[in-house]
Structures are given as structure tokens and as C-alpha cells.
């Protein structure tokens with residue numbers, strides 16, 4: 175893999191997500207060699223993927239080159255590779271470009287889309303976990319609008335104009351709001367040959383309320399905002415089947431739709447070698463102690479979405495959101511140096527900064543520890559927090575410019591079918 179030998183201990187970080195880059199930054203220019211491996215050469219800002227899917231942002235503005243993040247870290251290296259196996263006996267990772275030995279290994283591989291074993295849904299629906307998948311959704315939405323414009327029958331037209339989103343968590347709610355804005359502001363102007371009233375957006379959630387991980391106040395407000403935008407919200411609705419044409423739910427609701435976007439859940443992305451039963455919980459997360467050490471290993475760590483750290487406050491593990499990943503990465507950086515220096519480690523304590531979701535222009539919900547609010551101010555806070563959290567000054571400027579432009583013009587500038595999506 176062309177990584178120079180060194181007298182410093184080698185730390186391999188698998189995954190350049192929120193956790194991986196936060197750790198890599200913390201280990202910058204220390205007496206340690208860092209090798210960051212990811213199957214993509216960029217970091218993805220997943221919270222804004224839905225804006226790429228709904229043509230609000232270009233993909234480049236939510237992705238950031240991993241090499242650029244470590245360019246000033248003199249003992250750090252990046253390799254574009256997929257880690258396929260961990261050989262714990264040899265302390266070695268086996269990757270798509272070769273093998274590499276480690277002194278310390280940190281697994282920060284995050285999650286992948288969970289279809290709960292339903293192969294038909296997996297084959298026919300659109301996941302939204304990666305930039306290429308968000309681009310697929312963008313293409314499919316725009317292609318279906320074009321197909322609707324030339325459909326032979328009213329029923330065919332409606333099927334192209336029916337958009338079904340499964341999963342009423344923040345991702346589903348945000349995407350439903352964004353597609354509703356496309357219907358309300360873009361369709362009447364750019365697609366004059368279509369009747370906006372024929373376009374329907376359905377949001378299906380298995381729980382009895384939207385945003386189940388947030389407060390009841392946030393759920394209520396989100397539902398109210400979505401209804402105002404014209405989204406059909408179906409709670410207590412599980413999708414049983416989707417053959418690419420008809421969505422069937424547990425309540426025997428049948429929706430004819432050419433587009434089903436799957437935002438219903440994730441499961442851990444473990445790596446062969448240390449994925450045996452007792453290391454993982456049901457959601458495929460590595461059980462780790464309070465220092466992020468994987469159970470049974472003193473030199474293997476897991477952090478972020480892939481790690482399950484049970485604490486008194488979080489008996490089911492921390493929420494799979496960006497903040498625990500970032501905070502664990504920062505602390506592990508300090509703890510790894512302490513481990514090397516033979517000092518005692520500090521246990522992780524999660525500082526919950528709150529949760530939020532936006533439902534569209536001027537509408538968002540925010541849950542802080544002692545204060546919950548919704549509406550314009552919440553939307554402003556949501557924008558500010560996401561803008562500041564984006565990696566890279568250039569990305570922040572571009573996103574800010576796009577949001578301002580879209581806000582003033584009621585537009586979505588990235589309505590381009592650059593790479594057409596083909597259903598199998």
C-alpha cells in the first residue's frame with residue numbers, strides 16, 4: 175500500500191466520516207503514523223444529502239476531499255480502498271489494494287441502509303446514504319416529471335407524479351418537505367404542461383408519530399408543517415411490498431408510484447474478521463467499553479454509528495447522529511496518545527447539543543434539553559448550525575449562496591439530469 179515504515183506506532187482509521195475525520199484531525203502531527211482508509215476519496219455531509227436528491231444543492235458542495243483534510247498532517251496518509259477483512263492474529267487489515275499492519279485499529283465505518291431483509295423492496299426502491307444514491311434520486315425525480323409530461327393516460331401520469339417516501343425520521347420529513355416545495359414552486363412555472371394537483375407526495379412512518387426520536391411537540395409541528403405543504407402523512411404504516419409499480423402497506427393502502435425513496439432505517443457496516451455474534455448487537459454495532467475499545471480487544475476501537483456504548487443515560491447506545499461520532503473521535507484522539515504514553519484513559523461522556531429537522535422554507539423543529547421550538551427561528555437555527563458544521567470554507571460559501579438564491583427566487587438550481595438513472 176506504499177505506506178513508509180516508521181518507528182512511530184501506526185494507527186489505521188477505517189472510514190472518513192464524521193468520527194474518522196474528527197479523530198484524524200486530533201492525531202495531526204503527533205508522534206504517531208495515521209493511515210486513513212475510505213472507499214470514497216471524500217467525506218460526505220450526510221445531513222444535506224436530501225438537498226442533493228431534491229435538486230437544491232450540487233453534490234460537490236456537501237462532499238470534501240479526504241486528502242485535503244490531512245494535507246498538513248505530516249505523518250498522515252490516505253488510501254482509497256475498501257477494507258475487506260481484519261486479521262486480528264496478525265494485527266493486519268486486508269483491503270482491496272493490499273494488506274497493512276497496525277498497532278492500533280479504529281473502525282469508523284458507519285452504517286448502511288437497512289431493508290429489513292425485504293429483497294423486493296431493496297431491488298425496487300431508492301436508498302439515500304451516499305452521494306451517488308442522492309444523484310440517482312435527483313435524476314429519477316426529474317426523469318419521472320419528464321415522463322409524466324408525455325404519459326398516454328391519466329393513471330400513468332399520476333404514477334410518475336406520485337412520490338412515496340418511507341421513514342418519518344428527520345431524513346424522510348426533510349425530503350418530503352423539499353419535494354413538496356418542488357411541487358409548489360417549480361412545477362407551476364417550469365412544467366406548465368403538468369397539473370401540480372396531480373403530483374402527490376406520501377410519507378409513510380411505521381411509528382404512530384413522525385420524528386419518533388424527537389419530542390411530541392416536534393412531531394406534531396412537523397406533521398402540521400408537512401400538511402400545510404400538501405404532503406400526505408401516513409403514520410402506523412409499514413410498507414409490506416413494492417414491485418416498482420405498487421406500494422402496499424400493512425393497512426392495505428395501495429399507492430401506484432414509480433418512485434419509492436427508502437429512508438426507513440440503517441444497520442451497522444461491520445467488517446469481516448471481527449463481526450462475530452457476541453461483538454455485535456442486533457443493529458450490527460460493535461459493543462465497546464467507555465473508551466471505545468471493542469470488547470475483547472485492547473488495540474481495536476470502534477466509534478460513531480458503528481459503535482454501541484451502553485451507559486446509564488444511554489442503555490441502548492448513543493443516537494446514530496453526527497455529534498456522538500464527532501465527540502468520540504475527539505476523545506479517542508486524546509486517549510490513544512494517553513495509551514501510548516501509558517497514562518490512564520478518560521471515559522466518554524456524551525454532550526447532547528439537541529436535535530433538529532427542517533420541513534422547508536421558514537419551517538423547522540428544534541429540541542434542546544430545556545427548550546423546544548418550531549417555525550421561522552428554528553429554521554434559521556437549523557440553517558446556521560448546518561452551514562457551520564459543513565466541512566470546508568468553500569462548501570459553506572457555496573451552500574450559503576445557493577440557499578440565498580433559492581430563497582429569493584423560489585428556485586432549485588440543480589435541476590439537471592446529468593447521469594440518467596436506469597431502473598433495473
Ligand SMILES: Cc1cc2nc3c(=O)[nH]c(=O)nc-3n(C[C@H](O)[C@H](O)[C@H](O)COP(=O)(O)OP(=O)(O)OC[C@H]3O[C@@H](n4cnc5c(N)ncnc54)[C@H](O)[C@@H]3O)c2cc1C
Pocket residue numbers: 188189190191192193194211212213214216217218220221222223224255256257258282283284285302303344345443445477478479480494495496497499
Ligand atoms: C440521509 C441522512 C441524513 C442524516 N441527517 C443527519 C442530521 O441531520 N443530523 C445528524 O446529526 N445526523 C444525521 N445523519 C446521521 C449522521 O450522518 C451519522 O450519524 C454520521 O455520519 C455517523 O458518522 P460516522 O463517522 O460514524 O459514519 P459515516 O459518516 O457514515 O462514515 C463512514 C465512512 O466509512 C466508510 N466505509 C464504510 N465501510 C468501509 C470499508 N469497508 N472500507 C473503507 N471505508 C469504509 C464510508 O465510505 C464512510 O465514508 C444523517 C444520516 C443520513 C444517511
